[in-house]
Amino acid sequence: MFKLSRLTDYAVVILSSLEKECPNHVAVGFVAEQTHLPEPTVSKVLKLLGKADIVTSVRGATGGYALKRQLGALTVLDVVVAIEGPLSVVACVENAVDSCVLENSCMMRGRWALVNDALKDALGSVTLRDMMQLQCGRRGAAKKLLAEGRI
Amino acid sequence: MFKLSRLTDYAVVILSSLEKECPNHVAVGFVAEQTHLPEPTVSKVLKLLGKADIVTSVRGATGGYALKRQLGALTVLDVVVAIEGPLSVVACVENAVDSCVLENSCMMRGRWALVNDALKDALGSVTLRDMMQLQCGRRGAAKKLLAEGRI
DNA sequence: TTAAATCGTACTATATTTGTACTATATCAA
DNA sequence: TTGATATAGTACAAATATAGTACGATTTAA
Numbered sequence A, B: 001m002f003k004l005s006r007l008t009d010y011a012v013v014i015l016s017s018l019e020k021e022c023p024n025h026v027a028v029g030f031v032a033e034q035t036h037l038p039e040p041t042v043s044k045v046l047k048l049l050g051k052a053d054i055v056t057s058v059r060g061a062t063g064g065y066a067l068k069r070q071l072g073a074l075t076v077l078d079v080v081v082a083i084e085g086p087l088s089v090v091a092c093v094e095n096a097v098d099s100c101v102l103e104n105s106c107m108m109r110g111r112w113a114l115v116n117d118a119l120k121d122a123l124g125s126v127t128l129r130d131m132m133q134l135q136c137g138r139r140g141a142a143k144k145l146l147a148e149g150r151i
Numbered sequence C: 001t002t003a004a005a006t007c008g009t010a011c012t013a014t015a016t017t018t019g020t021a022c023t024a025t026a027t028c029a030a
Numbered sequence D: 001t002t003g004a005t006a007t008a009g010t011a012c013a014a015a016t017a018t019a020g021t022a023c024g025a026t027t028t029a030a
Helices: A006-020 A028-035 A039-051 A076-084 A113-124 A128-135 A139-147 B006-020 B028-035 B039-051 B076-084 B113-124 B128-135 B139-147
Strands: A055-058 A064-067 B055-058 B064-067
Touching (some): A006 A064, A006 A128, A028 A039, A028 A064, A039 A055, A076 A113, A113 B128, A128 B113, B006 B064, B006 B076, B006 B128, B039 B055, B039 B064
Antiparallel strands (some): A055 A064
């Protein structure tokens, strides 16, 4: 149904929680408590975000995760790619030719690239800060976004 | 993985095939032959496109389907919505409150609306004709799109 | 009336996603 | 050095969504 995975939604929640403790590293357990998400799930998401260089991790006792970039410098595209892998709306666009169901008769190969790029632009134009500003009911912020033609 | 369903891809192929016979109604079997897609699947897709008012259908002998709008007046968003239902990137955005997994502690409710709108704009800005023009290797057409800043 | 075509619904197999568990590795502190 | 604690990596079972198919009902031309 053209949906983002639930884990991507969790990622946004978790990143928002990390920002509050910003310069400090916090453990998975603490984040789980703050977000009311199950600990193994939080762990999984943070691992993925770490691989994508969105958060830093420190191992060992007193270790934990911390935000690496500010939310304003982090786009929805970054998060989606971190959790769900490279964006490709249909298998044809980025995968090998032989994975295409229509095989030789496929008249569409590569056509979706246009759509793919448009979606990439769309996701890349919204930062997590934009989302947060709308979230907290700060109408001033929303107005600003509106004035800039971003929403 | 944030993919369009395969049926949506089929829909584009099928619509392209319908255009060739444009004013005439053609039967599912013929379209299936042209597109090398299984007949039941073509039938399913065309039924959905009919409900969305993208194609017209005539029942009975000598009946069939025909394009209702030109491909240039048909956006990818139209097709996606026809096949996959209203666009909502996460359950929170358009569904009832109680379907939200995070329930009362959900700090994100409504936040994705911004992203949702951005994606809608992106999909709504690409017509099927745009896709076709790229498809057939008509470099002139591609150049035109490029000049217009559409790709 | 018959043949040909769409319409509607339901069902099954497959693929994907989600959530969890377990083991290995790294770091700090006593 | 050793133990406690935390992340890293892998693997897997359950739940969900998708894809494809089948079948009977309905409609229309000949």
